[in-house]
Every structure is written in C-alpha cells, then in structure tokens.
Amino acid sequence: MRVGVLTGGGDCPGLNAVIRAVVRKGTQEYGYDFTGFRDGWRGPLEGVTVRLDIPAVRGILPRGGTILGSSRTNPLKQQDGARRVRENLAELGVDALIAIGGEDTLGVAGRLYEEYGIPCVGVPKTIDNDLSATDYTFGFDTAVNIATEAIDRLHTTAESHMRVLVCEVMGRHAGWIALHSGLAGGANVILIPEQRFDVDQVCAWVTSRFRASYAPIVVVAEGAMPRDGDVHLKDGTLDSFGHVRLSGIGEWLAKEIERRTGREARTTVLGHIQRGGTPSAFDRWLATRFGLHAIDCVRDGDWGAMVALRGTDIVRVPITEATARLKTVDPALYEEAGVFFG
Template identity: 80%
Template sequence: MRVGVLTGGGDCPGLNAVIRAIVRKGVQEYGYEFTGFRDGWRGPLDGDATPLDIPAVRGILPRGGTILGSSRTDPFAAPDGVRRIRENLAKHELDGLIVIGGADTLRTAARLVDEYGVPCVGVPKTIDNDLSATDWTFGFDTAVGIATEAIDRLHTTAESHRRVLVVEVMGRHTGWVALHSGLAGGANVILVPEQRFDLDQVCAWVTSRFKSTYAPIVVVAEGARPRDGAAVSGVGEWLGTEIERRTGKEARTTVLGHVQRGGTPSAFDRWLATRFGLHAIDAVRDGDHGKMVALRGTDIVRVPISEATARLKTVDPALYAEVGVFFG
C-alpha cells in the first residue's frame, strides 16, 4: 500500500512528530510506502511530492515546523482543483492520504471524502486547541508554555518600572491560550474572544492593582473585543494606549505573535503528536476513511472529520468565571 501525507495551515510544534510516527509504524509494521506532499494542499494540487522513508524522518522528533512545508491553499478555489488532486494521487498510486491540519485544512479533507470519495484520514493540529471533537490538540501545550514564560519575564520589568504590561497572545476566535497562559503566569486581567470586555472595568482592575506593591499584567487574545465596539486590529496596542490614556499609568504592549508557533515542541506535544500519527496509520490500514484521530481522556479514538470541524470548541463562561477571582 502507498500512502500520502501533507501538513496544512499554520505551522505548529509537533507536526514532525506526527510524520515520523506515521512513517515509522507504516514502514516497520505494515510495509507501506509513503509520499509526502509539499506545502499543504498545494502539493497534491500541483503534484509537488517527495518520497518519505525512515531515513527521511530520522532526528525530526524535536524539531519545530514541518519538513513537508505548509500553506493555506484552498484546492476548491483553484481551477479544476479536485480533478488535479485525484489525478496526482492516482499518478503516485496512493491508496490513502493522511491530512494533518486545523479546521480549514480538515474541512477540505471532509469535503473531498464526502463529496468526491477521496480516501482521507485526518490528524488535528492547532495551537488554539479549538477543535471540538478532541480534548487536546498538539501545539497548544507548547504555545501556552512559551506565553507563560514570557509573562513570567514581563512581571519583573512591570514591577521595576511600575508600568502596565499588556501581552497579546494568539487566539482569533477562542481564548484557550490566553486563559491557560494568563492563569499560569499570574496575570491580573485575562481577555478572551468569547467574553466581550468592559474597558472601564479593565482600567478599574489596573488601578486597583497599583494600590499593592505589584504592577499589573494584562493578557489579551488577539480576537478579544470591547463590549461597546467593533473588532480592533492590533488589540494589544490599542488596549495599552487606552489604559494609559484613561488611568495615567504608563503602559507597554508585547505582541508574542508567531514566536508561539516556533521552536521545539514540549514533551506533551511530542507524546500526543506521536500517538496521533500511530493511530492515523492504523485508520488507513483499516480503510476507515473520513475519520480523524482524537484524544478523549487518555484514549485515542476516531471521529468523523465533518463532526470534528462542525463547530469550534470555545471557552465555557463558567470556566472563564473561575479565574475572575485573580483579576485586579
């Protein structure tokens, strides 16, 4: 059997661990051959492929990014996209395609399976941890760790200068990274997309914090929005400016941006990504196309890709309320 592999969407710590596990088990236990497609869906669309064998995946477990490259290419937006993908899969004599990606990449896989019979198996990847069918996605733990370390470091400069430090983290639609890193880093305010914030309340928390011996840290997800306004591009910088204007306290903003995606994956992300890869190749062996591997408790299960991408997993209001005791 011959199997294709691609990584789509934003890069993410742990992608290489998935690729390694797929190839190692597929070659050693099943005798399969593998073809890697470059740059997400662009690879099967343009026929840009490379052989994958055990030497090709040796030593990649701790490496960030993806040896196959990635992109946000949408094959349904390309002329004759589905036809070209089917022709290129046939050209390489592939019996299945393992698609490693987030919501957009996996939605494409679901359509290809459901509407065109292309044999795909999905592996969930996103630092946002926002896919509803799995308890955790790899990349999230690494991103939270990076953000938490940054917050820890910023506490000292905030206190030294008695200024407000605003930390903007990733999370356009969900606030999981902000919530986890903010709580772990001892932030005094955490703002997430799921709960519109009251700017007056934020300033009150900031002012209250200055009554103690500590300076405040405000963690804001990039998609957080004020209660009485539209979405703000560059919400961290905007928030820092508003806090300084309204409170008279000096404020600085740090935007972590893509540093959260980069570098070596955490031990947990290597563990989870490896297990996902091992179970994904088993799904291909079983002909269980249209399924995505997912973590439920400590078990890896299979769920329909279409179910996994039907809705985002958002921060529960009750969970967000739990951390409110630390605000201000």
C-alpha cells in the first residue's frame, strides 16, 4: 500500500512529529510506502510530491513547522478539484491519504471521503484548540507556553514604567490561548471572542489595578469584540475557505484605555511567534501518538475517521463530528478567571 501525507492550514509545532510517527510505524510494521504532498491540498490537487521515507524523517521530531510545507488551498473551490485530486492520487499509486490539519483541512478530507469516495484519515492540528471531539490538539500547548512567557516578561516592563500593557494573542473564534496563558501569566484582564467585553469595565479593572500600585496586563484574543463594536480586520480579503484576516483589536483597545483613563498604554502582538519554533514536550508526545494511531486507521481501513485525545486515550471519531462545530470556551471556565480581573 502507498499512503499519502499532507499538512494543511497554518503551520504549528508538532506537525513533523506526526509525519515521523506515521512513516516510522507504517514502514517498519506494515511495510507501506509513503508519498509526501507539498503545501497542503495543493499537493494532491496539482500532483506536487516529495520523497517521504525513514531517512527523510530522521531528526525532525524537535523541528517546528512542517517539512511538507502548508497552504490554505481548498481543492473543492477549484474547477473539477475533487476529480483532479482523485486522478492524481490514482496516477501516483496512492491508495489512502492522511490529512493533518484543522477545521478547514479536515473538512475537505471529510467531504472527499463522504462525497467522492477518496480514502482519508484525519489528524487534528490547531494551536487554537478549537476542534470538537478531541480534548487537545497539538500545537496548543506550545502556543500557550510562548504566550505565557511573553506575559511574564511584560509584567516587569509594565511595572518599571507603570503603564498598561495589552498583549494580543491568536484566537479567531475561540479564546483558549488567551484564557490559558492569561491565567498562567497572571493577567489582570482576559478578553475572549466568546464573551463581548465592555470597554468601561476594562478601564475600571485597569484603574483598580493602578490603585493597588501595580501595572495591569490585559490579554486579548484577536477575535475578541467590544460590546458595541465588531472584530478588527487587517483587510477585507478572504482566503479560499472564506476567512478574513484579523488584526488590530489590541492596538485599538490600548488607545481606548489610554484615552479613557489617562494612563499610558502599549500593545504587544505575538502573532506568528506563537506557532513558530520547537514544539513543547507535551505537543511532541501528543503528535507522535496521533501519528501512530493514524497509520493504524489506515491499516484497518477506517476511512473518514479522525484520531482524537480523550483523557489519556487516543480514540477514533468521524471527521464530520470533529468539524461540525467549533469547541469554544465554556462560560463557567471564563467565570473562574474573573476573580483575578482588576
């Protein structure tokens, strides 16, 4: 059997660990051959491949990014895209495809199997941790660690100048990174997409913090929205999955805080720093286990399945279940963090 592997969507730490585990176990235990597809779904859409064998995956476990490259290509938006994918797979002798990605990448895999009969297995990847049916996705832990370290560093400079520091982290529709890193880093205000915020309340928390002779740290997810406003867009363009580019809520909020409180405020936007660099130990562990179980799905012919973490067990769930809705922050969890605001 020949198995294709692709990594789609935004890069994140742990992708190479999945690729390594898939190839090592598939080659050593099942005698499979592997074809790596370049740049997400562009690879099978255009027939762009790279060599993928045991020598190719040596030494990649601690490396960030993906040796296969990635993109946000959506073959279902291309003319005859599904047919082209199917024909390229047949021409290359690829019998099954392992798609490693988030909601969009896996959504394509699910539809290619359900509607076009292309044998696909999914592996969940997103630093936002917003995929349903799995407790955690790899990449999330690394992103939280990076954001927490940044918040730790911001505390000292904020206190030195007694100014407000607003830290903008990733999180389009889900505030998991903001919530986890904000709590771990001792932020005084945490703002997430799931809960619209009142700017006056934020300013009250900031003022309260200054009364205690401490400089406030505000952590805000990029998709957070004021009660009387909307998301902040970098521009109005859409990617092939219909997503706009978010940016600017941190800068806007800092200006509002400064205008309303008279206190100096500055913004730090972590951006792609959160998903670059070497993966954490947890993400290496999780990604490796996902890869080992994904190739078992291929062996069993369990098409349309995605591997997922439940507690400490790796289970299989339908890709369609995992992509049916986003996993967002429970209001009760956010309420827990509220005791530290102000």
